[in-house]
Amino acid sequence: MKKTEALFSVSVMAALTVTGLLILLKTPRAYSENENRYLAKRPQFSWEAVAEGDFQEDITEYMSDQVPLRDTWTAMQSKVQQWLGKKEIAEVYLGKDDYYFEKITDTHLTRSRFVANLQAVSVLTEQLAGSNVYFMPAPAAAAIMPERLPRYAPYYAEDVRFEQAKAYLAEFGCTMIDLRGSFTMLSDQGEQLYYRTDHHWNTNGALHAYEAFAAQAGFSSIPKAQWNIQTVSETFRGTLDSKVLDADGPFDTVEVLFDLPEVTVTVDGRPGMVMDYAKLYDKDQYRVFFGGNYGRVEITTQADAGKSLLLFKDSYANCFVPFLLTHYDKIIMIDLRYDDGSWTELLATAPEDVLILYEMSNFCQDGNLSAVPGLLGVS
Amino acid sequence: MVFSSLIFLCGFLPFTVLIYRILPSKTITIRNTVFSARNFFLLLMSLLFYAWGEPVYILLMLSSILLNYIGGLLVHSAQEKKRQGGAKAALLFTLIVNLSLLGFFKYTDFFIRTINSVSDAGIALLKIALPIGISFYTFQALSYVIDVYRGDVKVQKNLIDFAMYVTLFPQLIAGPIVRYADVEAQLQKRDDSMHQFCMGLFRFGIGLGKKALLANQAGRLWEAIAAQSESISAASAWIGAIAFTFQIYFDFSGYSDMAIGLGKMFGFTFVENFRYPYQADSITDFWRRWHITLSTWFREYVYIPLGGNRKGMARQIVNLLIVWSLTGLWHGAGWNFLLWGLYFFALLVLEKTLLRKILTKTPALIKHGYALLMIVFGWVIFAAEDFTILQQYCRALFGANGFYEATALYHLSNYGILFVIMAIASTELPAKLARKFLAKCSDSAAVVLQGIWCTALLVLSFSAVVADSYNPFLYFRF
Structure with missing residues (x-):
């Protein structure tokens, strides 16, 4: 018995020691793809930092960031949670048919921010009196397929926000494009409009948004059959998967448009591209569209359509814009999260069409739109 | 430092166990006082454990240890000389200082807030950060001085052993509140078996x-x-x-x-x-x-x-x-x-x-x-x-x-x-x-x-x- 006790005690202590030494001695990992963030660097020792307690905090953070097999440990915890019957992990609902959904409840959203963002849209509309201004909020996957949410799972009242936005913007001459009806119908007919492991709509979802937009903006959309849609990846695990980290979880298929017209793209002043296929080797394969998000993306096409589009957007626009390349001579995408404010000069160029495209809950929570009236000198 | 942290589990704990086990369990007696290397090491590690999260308040804890150590000695020496009044005075003094420290660091802002809410005095809060574990270690130290006064435990002349009792890291920050009487004997003789x-x-x-x-x-x-x-x-x-x-x-x-x-x-x-x-x-x-x-x-x-x-x-x-x-x-x-x-x-x-x-x-x-x-x-x-x-x-x-x-x-x-x-x-x-x-x-x-x-x-x-x-x-x- 003594031997067994000694063996057990020594093994546990040895395992802990080895883990501790590995954390301290191995070369630190700089970046965590799953979390999409840089990991803590080895803290610098100074007596000052020790007295303030900063050094201790940094060490604590360093150790949890750099623990060997960090993602495996986290994935294990995710499994434990699932065994315990949990229906959500790290604010992600584990839905039916292998769908993950971002958990957004009314507590996440404040009314004042939503109203401020609607005001920003109305100010933009007024300032762009010569342009057609469209507001097209993307519905969230969970709102289109509520039947796939875990039973009784709370979700924010997206319908209420849609109706409020519609009522508010009607007064300002901004056309709101409501995708909920067509998306719900298509989804009920069995079409997949969203990724399972990522919060974005997929290329098929974007196609239907494009059709709805074309109908409102007064140009005829190219029918689905005429697009060359090809699968370029079957190993995509998106942002929601990064939170759940289930090794046995589903994979997504990434479809993209082939045979796109030749265009010139600049991103934040540098040359860019519509399709960045190298990104398919990254964790976040959604970045195959434009390579990710930038403050300003300018696309010059050879469409000779006689009009241009100014787009205020979040990442949902990235797989949507490729559909527009034959319909506009110039498309400028502004992502207010990364832009330096220089976009205000674009208003003078009087683009024919202006589109504001955000996923609805993103729009409700966005912290950059509210600066728009100030930047335009409207208080 | 919390127990459920990697720094404790993979660093502090195995290191402390290893060195503790390597150190001789034999004690040295100098002038009737028994010194133990293991106790001294546990004291050092406990201080480090405390200082990890509260580098500044370590001074507060050290003062509290000294206060109660000296308080115990004073009570004891007064009793030796059969001066019951002196013993009582020493006990009261220790109690008052202990409770004042606890009161000041834990309750001052609460007191000010209460005054402000019933009057319009508008006194500024001191924004004192609560020293971790102060309620626990103050109560532990108090149990010692009171029990010395009552004659329930012997006075502890070895400052290292006493300090180790007060700071002992397993129970330092969230109890249990170990009374001195319960571990008195263990300070010198423990079951260090596998x-x-x-x-x-x-x-x-x-x-x-x-x-x-x-x-x-x-x-x-x-x-x-x-x-x-x-x-x-x-x-x-x-x-x-x-x-x-x-x-x-x-x-x-x-x-x-x-x-x-x-x-x-x-x-x-x-x-x-x-x-x-x-x-x-x-x-x-x-x-x-x-x-x-x-x-x-x-x-x-x-x-x-x-x-x-x-x-x-x-x-x-x-x-x-x-x-x-x-x-x-x-x-x-x-x-x-x-x-x-x-x-x-x-x-x-x-x-x-x-x-x-x-x-x-x-x-x-x-x-x-x-x-x-x-x-x-x-x-x-x-x-x-x-x-x-x-x-x-x-x-x-x-x-x-x-x-x-x-x-x-x-x-x-x-x-x-x-x-x-x-x-x-x-x-x-x-x-x-x-x-x-x-x-x-x-x-x-x-x-x-x-x-x-x-x-x-x-x-x-x-x-x-x-x-x-x-x-x-x-x-x-x-």
């Missing part, structure tokens, strides 16, 4: 599991529900209150298990702090099972000196009122904690008077139901840090926002299994079954089985610790 170490490790594994696998989960549900207290239905409010009931038990008793386990790993035997409190069949019974070392402390050093129950019912009620006001305030500088203490005072007095006869005739099931209901409601008072939230939450509990909504059903489906596990884990059933089963095994088989169980708990807890780096102990506030 068996004791291994049993300590098993116990530590169970405590870590309670904290990392159960308490933190329950805490997440409680936080989610409490954040919406202005709109939740009665069903959600009760689910939230039950979640907090589980959270605080597994958090605190898990911490005590870890402390007791770590104590064993360094040869100490600490008194138990919990005895399945949710199995209580009355509030009187509950307080014999919950945070036992605190109740014992108040009984020994406040209730009994005040006369306890020996001076008639009226006096007993006054004594209880004093003890329970203090118990409430000990838990935190806030009116809700005082209210919480008074709530239990009222229940205890009721149980001693009106309910006394009724309870003896009541079937066990109803008694347990009554006790649990009162306990859960008590935690609502405890958890709500201001009266507006408390009012809001109480209204929700009684159905002001309706009796149930879909979210309540969601909480149940999401946490149902966990609730069942926690309910079973808070009774003595698992321990009883394990004991019965292990008794049938050979000694080695019993160790192997416990080893497997402990390893599983450690691995799962480790994964939980890695999975959520944000991990403060609830009882840090005290």
